[in-house]
Amino acid sequence: MGNALVVHAKRLPQSQKALRAAQYVRMSTDYQQYSIENQAVVIATYAELHKLTIVRTYRDEGESGLKIENRGGLTELVEDVQSGRADFAHLLVFDVSRWGRFQDVDESAHYEFICRKAGVKVAYCAEQFDNDGSLLAGIMKNIKRVMAAEFSRELSAKVFAGSVRLAHRGFKMGGPAAYALQRRLVDDQCRPKGILTLGQRKSLLTDHVKLIPGAPNQVEIVNWILHEYLRHKSQAAIARELNERGMVLLKDSSASP
Template sequence: MKNEIIENQGIRRAAQYLRMSTLNQEFSLDNQAQFIKEYASKHNYEVVHTYDDAGKSGVTVSGRHDFNRLMDDVILKRISIEAILVYDVSRFGRFEDPSEGFFYKYLFEKQGVKVIFCADNIPENVIESPFFLLMLMYAAGSYSKNLSQKVLAGHINLVNRGYYQGGPPGYGLERTLVDNNNQFKMKLRSGERKSLTTDRVVLSPGKKEEIKIVRKIFDMFVFRGLNEYLISVNLNREGYRYRDGSHWNRSRVHSVLINVRYTGKYIYNRSSTGNPPIFNGGDK
């Protein structure tokens, strides 16, 4: 039996909440809206408000602008509705703690607004319904957690094989795109990404002028004993400029001196506690 409100006479006002974290066509906003539209038509609802969070994770409500706006609008009585229609539990959220999902559902229903998961077969029995919903919320959260672990494991595997995973490479270095046979394809400019899943990214030496400046910085630090501030002063005095044409400063010199990638090492998955693993990037 479908999770639904017992139908009354007349059309009831509802809002729809749509969410997707990726470009997965199965859960596209259009597909969700179409399913909800058909559900609303069959159950005497009229969707009068739409809230959507495209490209937003369901693990937390932080950053989900429209979800938070919907809560505010309902609690502060800015809109008048009887129900919130959601495609399924996972679109409402993939919370690690299922009780968090129950809490947000409670906030809505405390205001007399029913939360309906249109595509989930939730029993109408008042005894069975909470337990069934709890299982669905737990499954949604577990899926997200397992997916995150698999993605992290995949990234670590690629790093161990010498491939670069995200973020600016640092001064004097460039990202190079290679195919699945490690054959050179092109240099990647700032903001550019690979387009084929079989392609990989490796770090390579950057422009000759930048390499020259990196060597000069280490020479002044190691052999002349200059601190970061004096190094930046000397670079600017000699006419050397940063890659965007601006002056060198202490912070930029510091970022060069602590960049372990110049040694052929690559730190991935750095955390604020403990010692992060250092992966050898090899000769790729």
């Protein structure tokens, strides 16, 4: 991967930036087909073929492409280009979708336009077309942007439908167990495989997690709380009595109050 150099205070003249390039790489949280290392290899090959020197790397690792929030790499890139601090004339990107899978397909085009307006040429190193401003390039980029947006919509729908189906079957869909509950790991036939402690996660796609009663003393406390509440005791009074008894309600079922 190219070196991520410190931004120089002195701005380089255009003639000195002609063969200098930056790369932008991103790996999302929901689409891991291309790792940042794989992107960098393709970009480095492109740079070598076109006699470009990669002097800067902007990266967003583990960030969704649906929005620019929390994407420090892209934000820094845009700021450098717009402010004139960019000491390169080329920006190398793996493909069109690396900008993001924005629901508004014009958003990814907007970031490319910012670069082009500042004199920075954008190249998509893994695409089968040259980003040369031609009619073909414009058509292909728009098709790719629409495909990226549609992919994110379909993926969201599939993930939601899958989560609903698994929840209907009684499986827990992530997060720690509530007080007086614990997480049991089961296989695809719902056969128990063990208890997950705080911080542990399932490792196999075919495994699932079910909630079961936790420590008996915690279950007893929850039953007492419900009993008192049904007797019309206020929540404040229940909390006060628990505090007086020194009860600390922890989510970790392995810890006793």
